[in-house]
Amino acid sequence: MAPLPLVTGISPKEGPPGTKIIIRGENLGTRANDLIAVEVCGGECSFEWQSKNKIIARTGINGQKGKGDVIVTTLSGGIGSSTVQFRTYTETIGPLKESAVWVEESPVQSLAWGRRTMATSGYHTVDDPLGLSMEGNDKKFPDDLREMFPENSGDLSRENFSPCWFLLENHHGTSFEDLRAGYAYLKRKVEGQKEGQLSFLKTHVGAVIDQLDTMMNLKKKMDNDGDVDIAKRVHNLQDTISKSIDSSHALFDDVLKRREKADNSRAALSVLNRYKFLFCLPTNIEKNASKNEFDIIVNDYARAKNLYGKSEIPLIQKVLAEADEIILEVRKELHKKIQEMPQGVEQQKRFVKSLINLEIQQIGTKQAEMLKITDPAWDAIASRAKYIEATFKRTYEEFQEKEKENLQKDTTKRDPPIRVLFCEEITEIASGQFPDLWRLGQSYFTGELRGVNEPKPGNFKQIILNAIERFCSYVRAAILPQNQKYSTVTAWSFSSSSQLNLFSTWLPTCLRHLRISYASLIRLDLPNEALDIVLKLIDELRLFCLTTILKKAIDKVKKLHEKESWELSVIEFPGATSLPAKLEELLTEALDEGQQMCLQLEVRENPLFDVPNSEGHREISKIIETILECFSTVLEELATERSDDEIQQLPKQIISGFPTNSLLPHSINLNEAKSTISSTITITWEHRLLCCLANAAYCNKIFINNNLSNLFVKYGYPVPKLALENSRSNVNMVFGNLLEMYVEHKADPLVSTIEPSMYIVSHFKWDGVEKFDNLSPYAHECLDNVVAVYSEIFAISPFLLRPILEQIIQTIAEELARLMVSVDDFNVNGKKQATLDIKMIRDVLRLYSNERAKQSFNEALDAIPKLTADENKNVETLLVSIKQRMKIQLMCLTVVNP
Missing domain, CATH: 1.20.1310 (5 helical Cullin repeat like)
Structure with a gap:
């Protein structure tokens, strides 16, 4: 039970019926419906509730006159009390003054002659009877006058008129001399009225004389007829009087009936007005x-x-x-x-x-x-929730129909796709409708809308979750139709891949709309369970947007072979072209766009890759691996593409950095090397193959581990270690395939010329060698071919010398071992010549000989019969002499770690 209402102040404190008053106090009602009645001086009055401390009321006509309490009654507190009182008084109401009561229209008494006026209205403005001006004396209604004259009034038209009240009220500031002058004026006015009676007789003297003559004639006639029976005369007079009375009744009955009817109507109107x-x-x-x-x-x-x-x-x-x-x-x-x-x-x-x-x-x-x-508030909540879901469904179906119609029209690529417009529309609906539903529910649970039944918090929570889940399902079906895990809504599939590609460029716009809607839901202070549904969709869209951006990079990587200019621009790895740098540019562009659109966190969003080995992490790693696999394929395609018609001169600026100063012998002038190489090197298939080998080696050793890893760290991505390792394996496999291709291309012709060159002289036999003074022609040719290959590789990428030359030299050593083992017999010069040739080739190619090559060289020497000390000395002496003569030619093969 609430506290009783208490009135502590009113304004004004007095007035006639119909006065507007302001009531102030405590516990005057919790709301408008809680206020039942307001009584002033015991009478009901109309009211308007403003607050629990303020009411505006208008006094009625059925209250008592004088002072009375102001009582407020409420549903919650009951009948209250008052510490102040209001005074009700009556005042003369004229036809031009607004009044809340019925005005009696009967004529007022005129002071002159004591007769009633016949004017339609008895109300007139009464001047001051003393003839004095009242402008300087403001009228007052002090409490002491009412207490001094409780039964009187200062109104001239009242029967209880009090002259003292009148003077105190209207002339409290008038001087005594003025009052005396006013008294003289009133006295003269009364005397003038008496003179008016005499003037009236003078004016109507003829009628008065006629009346007197008639009375005299009547007296004479009665005197002359004195013998007539008095009873008869009285009877006749009685009849005459009765006839006069009947005639008067005939004249005034209608008037009296009308007056009675008017009185009845007035009484009925009074009742109607009271119970209006x-x-x-x-x-x-x-x-x-x-x-x-x-x-x-x-x-x-x-x-x-x-x-x-x-x-x-x-x-x-x-x-x-x-x-x-x-x-x-x-x-x-x-x-x-x-x-x-x-x-x-x-x-x-x-x-x-x-x-x-x-x-x-x-x-x-x-x-x-x-x-x-049962519960009207809950019906309102349920109807609004159903309307929201119906609106989502209707919007989804409308935009599906629009897309079908739009496919038949020619639209520019600049226009947003229908799905983007749908995403904007449905997020605006969610941002506008969810707050209304939530506020309605909060009003229900706080008691503002609660009826006699208990609230249903669990049901309302489920309504919110269902509405948000439905919203996310429609957005997911339109933007992520390939996701089949959510079957509540039929997927909005794409009609073609071109439509999907066009829409994918607008994914960041859809993500922005969804984030705006999510921010509006956060401001509602919804439960985390509801917000997590939208957050999950945002994470899926962020991941899908990121994967779409990276997948676009796959298509661009597949076309990198068109941008290969064979420019040797990698300083740290000579021979590598700008192709890896172009790959890095594509990845930088994709990762930067993805970082801005998808990785930058907004309100209450979680990092996209906060969970190690998550599904998103694995998907991104898979795409990165696909990108690098495509790059490996591009390298292999560039290396295997052979066309003799596509030979062009290598521009000087492309090869200007190789060989570098650190790779050339100190005795060779760098400028001379540049001019020599640039003037002699042309882009052939072998050169392209070597550049692709250098690119593969560069990617395996430096680019993937350093450049790409740093790139992911720079833009806030987790480093896809497994993808990078797999990519290194792929690049290494490509390197092995290309290396085998190049070695096969170079080694087979080189090795196949050894035996023909060895037996170029007809009927040549090792047991028929006649002289021993120089290196054999096949040895010269073999070394010259190796130097040619060396020069070709060195001009492109010195880093490729060892892996390529080791394979070629191993093949040469195996061929020499086979040839020496197949010789039946050697004479002395033959033994020395074969030993000289094998040792010369072995010593010159020693730096690029692997263990297997060294073993093959030893097998070739072991196949030659043993030399004596003198023969061996002779061979060593000639070997030194030949090396001295071929110093310039063989200098390149003696560079350590080129």
Whole structure:
């Protein structure tokens, strides 16, 4: 039970009926519907609730005169009390003065002649009877005058007129001399009225004389007829008087009847005016219901119930019963309006409040049993939730139809796809509708809209989760149709790959719309379980957007062979072209775009790769691995592409950096080397193959581990170690394939010329060698071929010398071992010649000989018969001499770690 209402102040403190007063106090009602009645001086009055501390009221005509209490009655607190009083008094009401009471239209008494005026209105402006001006004396109504003259009045037209009151009220500032002059003026005025009587007789002297003559003639006639019976004369006079009375009645009966009828009408109007609120209540309810002003209906109905609910008068009970029937229809209409959508949440809340109040007020009536609404607030929540889901579905289907129609039209690529417009539309709907649903639910659970039933928090939470899940399902079906894990909504599939590619460029726009909607939901302070549904969709879209950006890079990488200019621009790895740098540019562009669009965190978003080995991490790693596999394929395609018609001169600026100063012998001038190489090297298939080998080696050793790893770290991506390792394996495999191809291309012709060159002289036999003074022609040719290969490799990439030459030299050593083993016999010169040739080739190629090559050289020497000490000395001496003569030619093969 709430505290009793208490009135502590009013303004003004007195006035006639109909005065507007401001009432202030404590506990004057929690809301407008809680305030039942306001009484001033014991009379009901109209009121308007402002707050629990303020009410505006207008005094009625049925209150007592004088001072009285101001009593406020509320539903929650009951009948209150007052610490202040209001004084009610009456005042003369003229036809031009606004009044809240009925004005009696009977004529007033005229002071002159004591007769009633025949004017239509008896109200006139009365001047000061003393003839003095009252402009300088403001009228006052002090409390002491009323206390001094409790039974009198200062109004000249009143029967209880008091001259003292009049003087104190109107002439409290007038001097004594002026009052004496005013008294003289009043005396003269009265004397003038007496003279007016005499002048009246003078004016009508003829009529007076005629009356006197008639009376004299009557007297004479009666004197002459003295012998006539007196009784007869009296009887005749009585008849005459009776006839006169009947004639007078005939004249005035209509007037009297009309007056009686007017009095009855006035009495009826007085009753109607007194109970006007009650009799007009049914009509006012219907009129306000048509205007949707249900708050007024609640207030009027509660007031009528409070004032007349306990009355036993049949007419009042009949009117209340009619009002109850209308209220029943209003309740039905309100229940329908609550569930009608669309409408604003504030309007829906007003309807719910009005319906709850009407149901509470109608408890105990037979109409209450005819319609029982369990929980109107919950019906409002359910209807709004159904409307939101229906709106999502309708929007989804409308945009699907628009896309089908749009496919048949020619649209520019600049126009946003229909799916993007759908994403914008549905996120705007969510941002606008979810707050209304949430606020409606909060009002329900805080008690603002709660009826007699307990709230259903679990059900409301499920409604919120279902609505958000439905929203995310439609967005997911439009943007991520390839995701089949969510089957609540039919996927909105793409009709072609070109449509998908066009839409993929607008994915960041869709992500921005979804993030804006998510931010609006965060401001509602929804439970984390609901927000996580949207956050999961955002993470999926971020990942999908990132994978789409990276997949675009795959198509660009596949076309890198078109951008290969064979420019040797890698300083740290001579021979490598700008192709890896172009790959790095593509990855930088993709990673930067992905970082800006997808990795930068907004409100309450989680890092996309915060969980190690997550699904997103694995998917990105797989795409990176695919990109690098495509690059390996590009390298292999460039190396295997052979066309003799596509030979062009290598520009000087391309090869200007090789060989570098650190790779050439100190005795060779760098400028001379540059000019020599640039003037002699041409882009052939062998050169392209060597560049691709250098690119593969560069990627395996430096580019993948250093450049790409740093690139991922720079843009905030987790380093895909497994993808990089697999890519290194792929590049290494490509390197092995290309190396085998180049070695086969170079070694087979070189090795195949050894045996023909060895036996170029007809009938040559090792047991028939006649002289021993120089190196054999096949040895010269073999070394010259190796130097040629060396020069070709060195001009492109010195790093490739060892892996290529080791394979070629191993093949040469194996061929020499085979040839020496197949010789049947050697003479002395033959032994020395074969030993000289094998040792010369072995020593010159020693730096690039692997263990297998060295073993083959030893097998070749072992196949030659043993030399004596002198023979061996002879061979060594000639070997030194030949090396001295071939110093310039063989210098390149003696460079350590080129």
